[in-house]
Amino acid sequence: MSLKFPVPSTPGPAAFGRAWQVGDLLDLLAGLIALGLIVLVYEGWSGPPRVLLALAFTFFVPGRAIVSNWHQTARWSEVAISMVFSLALLTLVATITLWAHIWHPLGLFQIEAWLSLAVLSIGIVRRAGRRPDIDARQAEPW
Amino acid sequence: MTETDHLGVSDAPVAVTASKPSRSRRSATSGRRVRLRLADLLLPCGIVLWAFGVSTTNATALGPYGLPPVLPTAFWAGVALIAVSAAIELGRDHVSGWRMGLHAVTLAVMLYGTAPLVYSQGRYEWLYKTIGVVQYINANGQLNSQIDIYQNWPGFFALAAWFGKVAGVASPLAYAKWAQLAFELAALPLLYLAFDALSLTTRQRWLAVLLYTGTNWIGQDYFSPQALGTVLSLGIMAITLRWFYVGNSPARGRRGWVRRVRRADRAVPGQTASRARFPALLGFALLLIYFVLSFEHELSPYILAVQLGALAVVGLLRPRWLPLLLAAIAVGYLLPHFGFVNSRYGLLNSVGQFFSNASPPALKSGSLSAAQRLIGRSQEALSLGMWCLAIAGAWLRRRSGRPVLALLLLAFSPFLMLVILAYGQEGVLRVYLFSLPWTAALAALALAPFPAAEGGLKAEGKRKPAQALATALWVPRSESQDADQTVIFHRVAADELGQVAALAAPAADAPAGQAGRRQAGTSGAPPWDDSRIPTAQWSEGNPATAAGGSAQRHRETSPRGLQLTRRGWQTVIWLVLAAVVLIAGIIAAGLLGG
Numbered sequence: 001m002s003l004k005f006p007v008p009s010t011p012g013p014a015a016f017g018r019a020w021q022v023g024d025l026l027d028l029l030a031g032l033i034a035l036g037l038i039v040l041v042y043e044g045w046s047g048p049p050r051v052l053l054a055l056a057f058t059f060f061v062p063g064r065a066i067v068s069n070w071h072q073t074a075r076w077s078e079v080a081i082s083m084v085f086s087l088a089l090l091t092l093v094a095t096i097t098l099w100a101h102i103w104h105p106l107g108l109f110q111i112e113a114w115l116s117l118a119v120l121s122i123g124i125v126r127r128a129g130r131r132p133d134i135d136a137r138q139a140e141p142w
Numbered sequence: 143m144t145e146t147d148h149l150g151v152s153d154a155p156v157a158v159t160a161s162k163p164s165r166s167r168r169s170a171t172s173g174r175r176v177r178l179r180l181a182d183l184l185l186p187c188g189i190v191l192w193a194f195g196v197s198t199t200n201a202t203a204l205g206p207y208g209l210p211p212v213l214p215t216a217f218w219a220g221v222a223l224i225a226v227s228a229a230i231e232l233g234r235d236h237v238s239g240w241r242m243g244l245h246a247v248t249l250a251v252m253l254y255g256t257a258p259l260v261y262s263q264g265r266y267e268w269l270y271k272t273i274g275v276v277q278y279i280n281a282n283g284q285l286n287s288q289i290d291i292y293q294n295w296p297g298f299f300a301l302a303a304w305f306g307k308v309a310g311v312a313s314p315l316a317y318a319k320w321a322q323l324a325f326e327l328a329a330l331p332l333l334y335l336a337f338d339a340l341s342l343t344t345r346q347r348w349l350a351v352l353l354y355t356g357t358n359w360i361g362q363d364y365f366s367p368q369a370l371g372t373v374l375s376l377g378i379m380a381i382t383l384r385w386f387y388v389g390n391s392p393a394r395g396r397r398g399w400v401r402r403v404r405r406a407d408r409a410v411p412g413q414t415a416s417r418a419r420f421p422a423l424l425g426f427a428l429l430l431i432y433f434v435l436s437f438e439h440e441l442s443p444y445i446l447a448v449q450l451g452a453l454a455v456v457g458l459l460r461p462r463w464l465p466l467l468l469a470a471i472a473v474g475y476l477l478p479h480f481g482f483v484n485s486r487y488g489l490l491n492s493v494g495q496f497f498s499n500a501s502p503p504a505l506k507s508g509s510l511s512a513a514q515r516l517i518g519r520s521q522e523a524l525s526l527g528m529w530c531l532a533i534a535g536a537w538l539r540r541r542s543g544r545p546v547l548a549l550l551l552l553a554f555s556p557f558l559m560l561v562i563l564a565y566g567q568e569g570v571l572r573v574y575l576f577s578l579p580w581t582a583a584l585a586a587l588a589l590a591p592f593p594a595a596e597g598g599l600k601a602e603g604k605r606k607p608a609q610a611l612a613t614a615l616w617v618p619r620s621e622s623q624d625a626d627q628t629v630i631f632h633r634v635a636a637d638e639l640g641q642v643a644a645l646a647a648p649a650a651d652a653p654a655g656q657a658g659r660r661q662a663g664t665s666g667a668p669p670w671d672d673s674r675i676p677t678a679q680w681s682e683g684n685p686a687t688a689a690g691g692s693a694q695r696h697r698e699t700s701p702r703g704l705q706l707t708r709r710g711w712q713t714v715i716w717l718v719l720a721a722v723v724l725i726a727g728i729i730a731a732g733l734l735g736g
Contacts, residue, residue, distance in 0.1 A: 037308070040310070041308065041310070044310075045310070046309075046310035046311070047310075050309055050310045051309040051310070051311065051316070051317055054305060054308045054309035054310075055305075055309070055324065057308070058301075058305055058308075059324075059328065070423075072421070072423075072424065073424070076335075076384060077331075077335055077380075079331060080331035080332050080334070080335050080377075080380070081335070081377070081380070081381070083328060083331070083332075083373075083377070084332065084373070084374065084377030084378075084380075084381075084431060085427070085431075087301070087370065087373060087374060087377075088374060088377075088430065088431040088434045090301055090304065091297045091298070091300065091301040091370070091434050091438060092297075092430070092433075092434050094300035094301050094303070094304040095296055095297050095300040095301075095434075095437060097300075098279065098283075098284060098285055098296060098300045099285070101283075101284055103279075103283035103284065105303065105304040105306075105307035105308065106307055106308065108304065109304070109307070109308045
């Protein structure tokens with residue numbers, strides 16, 4: 001494709017620095033949600049905490065894992081677009097398992113949760129690898 | 143608190159901030175004191191009043207007007223207080239993003255969280271049909287496409303069944319009544335992203351978000367495929383408008399109105415718009431989400447394709463074939479199921495019957511009670527009022543040279559669907575639903591027009607009477623409801639009243655274009671969109687944006703604290719009077735109904 005599209009100007013270093021912090025925080029939050037829900041599901045506990053964690057996972061975690069590794073979207077929207085990706089992805093996978101007659105919702109959840117954790121970890125590591133460069137650039141006066 | 147807020151509350155001269163970076167940084171760090179604003183007091187007071195009102199509500203015996211007559215005065219006072227608080231905050235020179243975010247969330251909780259709090263079970267009788275389908279999947283672990291249309295578009299039900307197992311609940315009844323609140327809250331950040339992509343100012347964005355929340359009477363947001371479809375549709379729109387919409391770039395030889403509108407959004411002189419290659423990965427993500435929408439809901443993908451197609455026809459969307467590709471996906475999914483749908487619902491019978499398809503469902507039913515008639519008329523008045531306000535906003539925006547065309551097309555192109563189908567006499571309701579985000583945006587333009595881009599100072603002066611009139615209008619928000627034939631009858635409109643206060647702001651403003659858009663977008667960035675905050679520093683490093691943004695930055699950041707201008711106080715008095723009238727009207731309506 002050779003079509004050209006306008007894109008916003010590149011944000012400055014302070015913007016990136018702050019984005020790192022927010023990104024780390026959101027990744028950590030997503031990881032905790034996934035881990036907490038895995039534990040509750042594994043132990044078989046039920047109740048409002050599990051419902052709330054399931055809600056947070058459905059609306060946030062898998063999409064956050066994608067956005068964490070996709071800087072183009074992360075710079076645009078950290079949370080809102082994660083929500084859209086999460087809902088779309090979970091709906092797609094759940095429906096495919098129904099169509100394919102392999103309906104195992106809890107097994108599917110385990111795969112999704114561990115995969116999300118893995119991808120989130122990759123995102124955190126990748127971001128940490130770039131941080132020194134960003135910090136050095138931040139030191140420059142603007 | 144955002145970085146922009148630091149700047150916003152700083153006492154450092156803002157004009158200097160733009161040209162002297164070192165002072166900028168100092169001001170950003172030294173200005174961490176947060177000035178108390180009136181909204182900081184009104185918001186918690188409103189929440190307390192609302193909570194007290196809800197806790198004392200007895201919803202066991204309802205009359206023909208449903209819940210509103212039994213809601214105590216404290217409830218209405220709480221809602222009115224939030225509306226007044228939002229109006230005052232919107233009227234300030236610097237609109238605080240996180241404060242407006244709190245107002246939007248609070249309003250959504252008040253409007254969509256009250257029913258689940260006071261009712262023991264979910265309202266709307268048709269809710270239980272969707273629960274039945276979810277339970278079918280839970281029981282059988284598979285679909286039967288011969289049962290009903292739901293099993294042919296199973297996306298939402300598969301997700302709900304999966305969610306139920308993960309959440310550890312035996313039935314969606316455990317949480318279904320909260321779905322309305324969850325989906326409305328989910329829509330807020332997506333609306334903000336979409337409005338941002340359309341170059342609305344911070345004030346207009348937040349006003350549009352509040353208007354959407356307050357005037358969405360359709361009730362599509364219950365535990366249903368349409369609710370999820372609406373969220374996915376807003377996500378698709380946000381992605382499309384951000385990455386594929388070209389209305390903010392220089393015009394390319396278009397004629398007349400379109401060219402004039404698009405030319406007005408050129409970047410400021412000296413700024414060379416950076417270009418990127420076709421965002422292939424985002425395009426793929428967009429198609430994937432659209433594919434999910436195609437098997438998730440029967441109607442949403444087609445309305446979305448029509449809206450995007452309208453943008454592509456006038457050259458506001460690139461690549462132009464994108465809507466065709468989207469339509470092909472939707473039709474590709476429909477074709478294998480067409481026989482079933484047509485045999486059950488007579489899909490082809492409604493083709494070409496525009497006026498019949500446009501009839502609201504109330505007219506098709508038999509005898510109606512006085513309460514039902516009043517509610518129906520209120521819904522129609524609200525819809526027509528919003529559309530009229532949108533047209534007024536389009537007219538005002540046309541004069542300020544912004545891409546009104548895009549918003550107009552998005553708001554009114556869904557009517558084309560009525561040529562094709564009736565959707566069980568609910569077609570017109572879905573048209574309103576898909577039109578509403580963009581109608582709300584246009585209405586926000588009517589109530590808070592762009593502050594003077596090109597000779598706009600004069601134009602703004604002309605708009606004052608129209609604004610005052612428009613903001614004095616109270617629109618009822620109503621929704622018929624549930625299995626008990628009860629009715630909730632909201633009245634929410636005070637959001638727009640505060641826009642009179644916007645006139646108190648200094649008229650100087652940023653130029654149109656990317657720089658101005660970016661400046662506007664960052665000063666009021668919401669908590670969920672922290673990536674866009676950075677502006678103060680990086681715009682200083684960018685000569686084009688620094689030059690263009692200083693004026694707007696001054697407007698957005700000049701500190702005011704608790705001080706209000708004379709016009710501001712007039713606004714407050716107007717708001718209080720209007721709130722009194724509103725509450726009195728609702729109580730009177732409730733008494734009459736009882």
